[in-house]
Structures are given as C-alpha cells and as structure tokens.
Amino acid sequence: MEVFSNLAQGFAVAMSVDNLLACFIGVLIGTIVGVLPGIGPVGAMALLLPFSFGMDTGASLIMLAGIYYGSMYGGSTTSILLNVPGEAASVVTCLDGYQMAKKGRAGAALAVAGIGSWIAGTVGILLLMLFAPPLGQAALSFGPPEYFAISVVGMLLLSNLSGDSFLKSFLIFTVGMMISTIGIDAVTGYNRLSFGVLELTRGIDFLPVAMGLFGMAEVFAIAVEPYKVGDMIKVKFRELYPSRQELKKSVWPIIRGSFIGFPVGLIPGPAAILSSLISYRVEKGLSRRPEEFGKGAIEGVAGPESANNAASAGAMVPLLALGIPFAPATAVLLGGLMIHGVAPGPTFITGHAELFWLVIASMYIGNFMLLILNLPLVGVFASLTKVPPKTLIPIVTAIMFIGTYSLNNSLFDIGVLLFFGLLGFLLKYLCYSATPLLVGLVLGPVFEKGLRQGLIMADGNFLFFLQRPISGTLLGIAALIIIWTIYSGMKKQKLIDNCD
Amino acid sequence: MRTGESIFSLFMVLLCAAYLFFSQKIDIGTMNEPGAGFMPVVIGVVGLLISSIILINSLKDQIVKRTETISAVGMKRFIGCAAASILFIPVFDVLGTVVAVFALVLAMTKILGEQGWARPIFLAAASSAIAYVLFIMILDVTLPLGIF
Numbered sequence: 001m002e003v004f005s006n007l008a009q010g011f012a013v014a015m016s017v018d019n020l021l022a023c024f025i026g027v028l029i030g031t032i033v034g035v036l037p038g039i040g041p042v043g044a045m046a047l048l049l050p051f052s053f054g055m056d057t058g059a060s061l062i063m064l065a066g067i068y069y070g071s072m073y074g075g076s077t078t079s080i081l082l083n084v085p086g087e088a089a090s091v092v093t094c095l096d097g098y099q100m101a102k103k104g105r106a107g108a109a110l111a112v113a114g115i116g117s118w119i120a121g122t123v124g125i126l127l128l129m130l131f132a133p134p135l136g137q138a139a140l141s142f143g144p145p146e147y148f149a150i151s152v153v154g155m156l157l158l159s160n161l162s163g164d165s166f167l168k169s170f171l172i173f174t175v176g177m178m179i180s181t182i183g184i185d186a187v188t189g190y191n192r193l194s195f196g197v198l199e200l201t202r203g204i205d206f207l208p209v210a211m212g213l214f215g216m217a218e219v220f221a222i223a224v225e226p227y228k229v230g231d232m233i234k235v236k237f238r239e240l241y242p243s244r245q246e247l248k249k250s251v252w253p254i255i256r257g258s259f260i261g262f263p264v265g266l267i268p269g270p271a272a273i274l275s276s277l278i279s280y281r282v283e284k285g286l287s288r289r290p291e292e293f294g295k296g297a298i299e300g301v302a303g304p305e306s307a308n309n310a311a312s313a314g315a316m317v318p319l320l321a322l323g324i325p326f327a328p329a330t331a332v333l334l335g336g337l338m339i340h341g342v343a344p345g346p347t348f349i350t351g352h353a354e355l356f357w358l359v360i361a362s363m364y365i366g367n368f369m370l371l372i373l374n375l376p377l378v379g380v381f382a383s384l385t386k387v388p389p390k391t392l393i394p395i396v397t398a399i400m401f402i403g404t405y406s407l408n409n410s411l412f413d414i415g416v417l418l419f420f421g422l423l424g425f426l427l428k429y430l431c432y433s434a435t436p437l438l439v440g441l442v443l444g445p446v447f448e449k450g451l452r453q454g455l456i457m458a459d460g461n462f463l464f465f466l467q468r469p470i471s472g473t474l475l476g477i478a479a480l481i482i483i484w485t486i487y488s489g490m491k492k493q494k495l496i497d498n499c500d
Numbered sequence: 501m502r503t504g505e506s507i508f509s510l511f512m513v514l515l516c517a518a519y520l521f522f523s524q525k526i527d528i529g530t531m532n533e534p535g536a537g538f539m540p541v542v543i544g545v546v547g548l549l550i551s552s553i554i555l556i557n558s559l560k561d562q563i564v565k566r567t568e569t570i571s572a573v574g575m576k577r578f579i580g581c582a583a584a585s586i587l588f589i590p591v592f593d594v595l596g597t598v599v600a601v602f603a604l605v606l607a608m609t610k611i612l613g614e615q616g617w618a619r620p621i622f623l624a625a626a627s628s629a630i631a632y633v634l635f636i637m638i639l640d641v642t643l644p645l646g647i648f
Contacts, residue, residue: 167554174547178519181540190536193522223581224574390612394605395627401588406641411589418585430508448539460532
C-alpha cells in the first residue's frame with residue numbers, strides 16, 4: 001500500500017506544468033532520435049545533459065529518461081515504413097514490419113508496435129516500481145566486496161554479450177578502466193598518469209567520451225557512407241487499426257515480450273537489442289506457422305517491440321537501486337544525477353524518495369504521451385528521415401561541440417570528444433563494440449573502490465571475498481561465466497578446425 | 501581488414517605495455533593496504549595479456565572475415581570532416597562561437613556533398629544565428645564570443 005501512496009504523490013508532482021513539459025520534450029526528442037538513423041539515444045542524452053544544468057533535478061531526469069524510452073518507440077516507425085532501423089533495437093522489426101507494410105498492413109504494424117510498446121513499457125515500469133525499492137533496501141547491507149563482485153560479473157557479462165568476441169570486448173572494457181584511473185586517486189590523493197597535464201588531473205569526464213563514442217563516431221560513419229532513405233510507404237490515420245485477428249495474434253507476444261525484456265534489461269550489455277532478438281526467436285519457436293516469420297508475421301513485430309521497451313525499464317533497476325549503470329544510456333542518467341548533486345546508490349530510493357517516485361510517475365505519463373504522439377503523427381516523424389545527412393550532420397556536430405564545451409568551459413573536453421569520436425569510428429570499422437569502453441570508464445571506480453576497500457577490510461586476504469554469501473555467490477557465477485566462455489570458445493575452434 | 505586488425509592489436513599491446521610501465525612507478529602498496537598504483541598495475545597486466553592473445557590470434561587467423569571497405573570518396577569525406585572538426589577548436593577559441601559554427605557547418609555541408617554555395621551559406625548562417633540566440637541569449641550558456 002505504501003508503494004501506491006508514494007506513486008500517487010509522484011503523480012501529484014509529475015503533473016506540474018514544468019515536469020509535464022520536460023516529459024513531453026524528452027519523449028518527443030527520443031522519438032525523433034529513434035526515427036533518425038545514425039543518431040542514437042545515448043548521443044542525444046549526452047548532448048542534452050549539459051543544457052539541463054539550469055533545470056530542476058526532477059525535470060532534468062524526466063527529460064533524459066524520456067529520451068531513452070522514447071527512442072524505443074521511434075525506431076519502429078522507420079523499420080516498418082522504410083526498412084531502415086532508426087535505432088539498433090528496432091533492427092528485428094524490419095524483418096516482419098516492412099513485409100507487413102509491403103502487403104498494405106503498415107498501419108496495423110505501427111499500431112501493434114505502438115500498443116505493444118505502451119503495454120510493455122507500463123509493465124516494465126510496474127516491475128521497476130516493485131523490484132527497485134526492495135533491491136535498494138537489500139543493497140544497504142552491501143559492502144565493498146559485494147560491489148566488487150557485482151562489477152566483476154557485470155564486466156564478464158558485458159564482454160560476453162557485446163560485440164562478436166569476448167576477448168575484444170573485455171579488452172575494450174579494460175581500456176575504459178585504464179582511462180578511469182587517470183587523475184587524482186580518491187583514497188590517497190595521488191595524481192595518477194596525468195603527465196603534468198592540468199586537465200588530466202581532474203580525470204577524463206565520461207560525458208565527452210560518451211558523446212564521442214556514440215555521437216561523433218556516428219557522424220564520421222555517416223560521412224563515410226551517408227544513409228540513403230528510399231521511398232516511404234505512406235499510411236493514413238484511418239488505416240492505423242489492426243484487424244481483430246491481428247490483435248488476437250499480438251496479445252501473447254506482447255505479454256511474453258514484456259516479461260522477456262524486463263529481466264534482460266537488468267543484465268549488462270546491449271539490453272534493448274538482445275531483448276528484441278530473444279523475443280523474436282521465442283515467438284518464432286512458439287508459432288504454429290514459423291514459416292510466416294520474415295514474411296509479415298504480426299508476432300514478429302509485437303514481441304520484439306514490446307521486449308525492447310520493457311528492457312529500457314529493466315535497465316533502470318541497477319542504476320536506481322544500486323547506483324551502478326550497466327548500459328551507456330543509464331550511465332548518462334547517472335551523470336545527470338551526479339551533476340545535480342544527487343548521490344546514486346542504495347540510499348537514493350530512500351534518501352530521495354520524492355525524486356524516485358517522480359521519475360516513476362513521469363515514466364507512466366511519458367509512455368502514454370508516446371502512444372498518443374506516435375500513432376497519429378507517424379507520417380510526420382517518418383518524413384524527418386527525408387532531411388538529408390549533409391544538412392543534418394553538420395548541425396548535430398555543431399551542437400555536440402557547444403554542448404561539450406559548456407560542461408566545464410573547457411576546450412580540452414572538445415579535444416576528448418574528437419579523440420573518442422575517432423576512436424569510436426575506428427572501433428566500429430574494426431568490429432569492436434564501444435559500449436564496454438564507456439561502461440568500463442564508469443564501473444572502473446566502483447571496481448577499484450570495492451577491491452581496495454575490500455582488501456583493507458580483509459587484511460589482504462582475498463578469500464574474504466568468497467566467504468561473504470553475496471560476493472561469494474557472485475564471484476562463483478563469474479567463475480562459471482569464465483569457464484563457459486572458454487568452453488564455448490574451444491568448441492567453436494574445434495568446429496572451425498573440423499570444417500578446414 | 502586482417503592487416504588493420506593486426507595493426508590495431510599491436511597498438512593495443514603497446515598501449516597496455518606503456519600503461520603498465522608508467523603504472524608500476526606509482527606506489528602499489530601492500531595487499532592489506534593497496535596503494536594508488538595497485539589498480540593500474542592489475543589492469544595493465546590484464547590488458548597486456550588480453551591484447552597479446554588478440555594479437556597472436558589475429559596473426560594466426562586464417563579466416564578472411566568479410567569486411568566493410570571504405571571507398572575513396574568516403575575516405576575523403578571522413579578526412580574532410582575530421583579536419584573541419586579539429587580546426588573548429590582554435591577558431592572557436594579565437595574567433596568565437598558564431599564564426600566557428602558558421603565555418604564548421606559550411607565546411608561540413610560542402611564536404612558531405614552539397615552542391616552550390618547559396619544553400620550551404622544559408623544553412624551555416626542560420627545555424628550560427630540559432631546557436632547564438634538559443635545558447636547564449638536564452639539558455640545563458642557561457643561560450644567564447646571572440647570577435648563578437
């Protein structure tokens with residue numbers, strides 16, 4: 001009952017004009033970002049974060065969160081109408097969504113995607129509301145060994161799930177951690193690896209890195225190969241209505257997608273993409289007519305689109321309950337919290353209860369706004385893709401530079417943005433994932449603090465970490481992940497050798 | 501791609517080796533009181549090990565992976581955009597936001613293939629005007645004004 005009274009209070013504050021406006025701006029920008037290929041939610045969130053300094057903390061978080069889950073809606077529009085995924089999580093929707101559009105069922109596909117996203121988003125928020133507070137409460141008893149163990153498991157899972165190679169992703173994660181060690185050591189005050197450069201003394205700010213890896217790198221990628229948008233399949237408002245049969249076929253995929261997406265969102269890695277892929281495979285596996293998948297099966301739209309929305313809510317749980325972001329988008333949200341002087345962690349939900357419930361309430365409102373925005377205005381959003389890259393990219397680049405500079409009024413930060421932009425482009429070209437680098441940069445201090453303080457507690461005895469039930473269990477899981485990774489790598493190598 | 505990957509892997513080995521070299525100069529402390537150098541050394545060792553394995557694998561790898569090659573035109577656009585971005589910094593510092601945004605948008609629009617000059621100039625002028633009004637006047641963000 002306390003949950004619902006807190007939620008009611010959250011709604012009361014969320015319904016203020018400022019917060020409603022912030023929510024609307026966030027979901028609108030998120031939808032636009034989701035529609036436009038190349039520019040993803042992480043880049044947009046990182047870009048707008050400096051400009052949210054002057055906003056109230058709650059409004060700022062509402063807007064940033066709105067961009068994140070709003071982009072999941074927008075991505076499906078271009079997947080269905082143009083066969084171009086606006087956002088990585090909507091790649092799977094192209095498979096069946098565009099085929100439905102070619103058969104004249106674009107409206108039905110868009111409607112089911114929108115309704116499924118809304119239902120799954122609502123389920124995801126409900127689960128977030130129910131799981132995050134008790135997890136936060138449990139995390140109050142976590143000590144440095146537990147945070148170290150969580151970071152280790154997060155690192156291994158992320159490396160396994162990102163990119164096409166565990167070793168490559170793990171290496172990039174390690175590079176992120178290396179970067180996190182630059183600057184003044186929090187414990188001893190020693191100035192590490194700054195080489196006398198004053199700007200390096202305060203460490204490398206993760207926001208220019210995020211903008212570089214996910215914003216500037218995309219700018220360079222589009223410069224090399226500008227995306228071409230073909231003829232858009234037109235859809236009228238009155239066609240936005242699925243048949244009874246299509247609605248009936250969508251019910252269970254939406255429900256399954258919601259409950260697949262949420263737990264996937266909890267684990268580190270590209271949760272939205274993974275959840276939509278898993279959902280697609282599940283729906284195809286359960287279907288009585290799997291041969292229809294890839295040719296316009298409504299289940300192939302309903303399930304994945306629901307899953308990626310639920311995953312975005314799931315990804316908020318580690319951030320809000322533990323203060324640990326396992327995804328680039330939640331890392332930026334963490335930045336938003338810290339900039340406004342809010343310490344993320346287990347005490348966030350109890351210490352800033354009004355803020356937590358405000359964000360939860362605004363997510364319900366934002367989801368509803370997205371349903372209303374996306375269906376009638378689908379043609380308007382999709383037509384944004386007609387803006388050619390040669391017009392859009394220079395403007396986005398200029399905004400990125402100004403935004404980066406405004407963080408600390410430092411040209412050095414623009415240099416960092418450019419450096420990581422070039423690095424991100426190189427990583428993309430060489431098929432490395434950039435996500436582990438950013439997560440490594442953010443998790444590095446958590447990992448280090450957990451390890452060093454844990455060793456001090458344990459008087460140098462590492463077995464202490466294994467003797468505590470939670471850290472011991474998590475490190476045991478980490479060991480299993482390593483064993484499984486080695487085993488699957490050896491099996492894959494054997495298969496390759498046999499083929500030769 | 502194999503060559504590119506091998507070069508990158510070698511670069512990573514050298515980077516991790518350099519990181520480890522400089523890290524071991526910092527006080528590592530003891531196991532019951534780890535110093536500032538403890539974590540960098542641990543990460544440096546792990547990084548060096550992993551990057552070495554990747555380098556060896558990339559040199560041994562007999563499978564030629566399908567790779568995306570960059571066309572000559574694409575490479576020119578990339579170099580042009582990178583150069584324009586790098587030049588933005590001194591222009592922004594010395595001549596100010598309005599001039600820097602104008603120059604950047606104009607340069608990148610042309611590099612990305614916009615024909616003629618009227619449209620790029622209009623776009624650049626509009627972008628710098630909006631940047632001035634929005635960021636400096638409305639949002640009150642402190643930006644270099646330079647010659648303005």
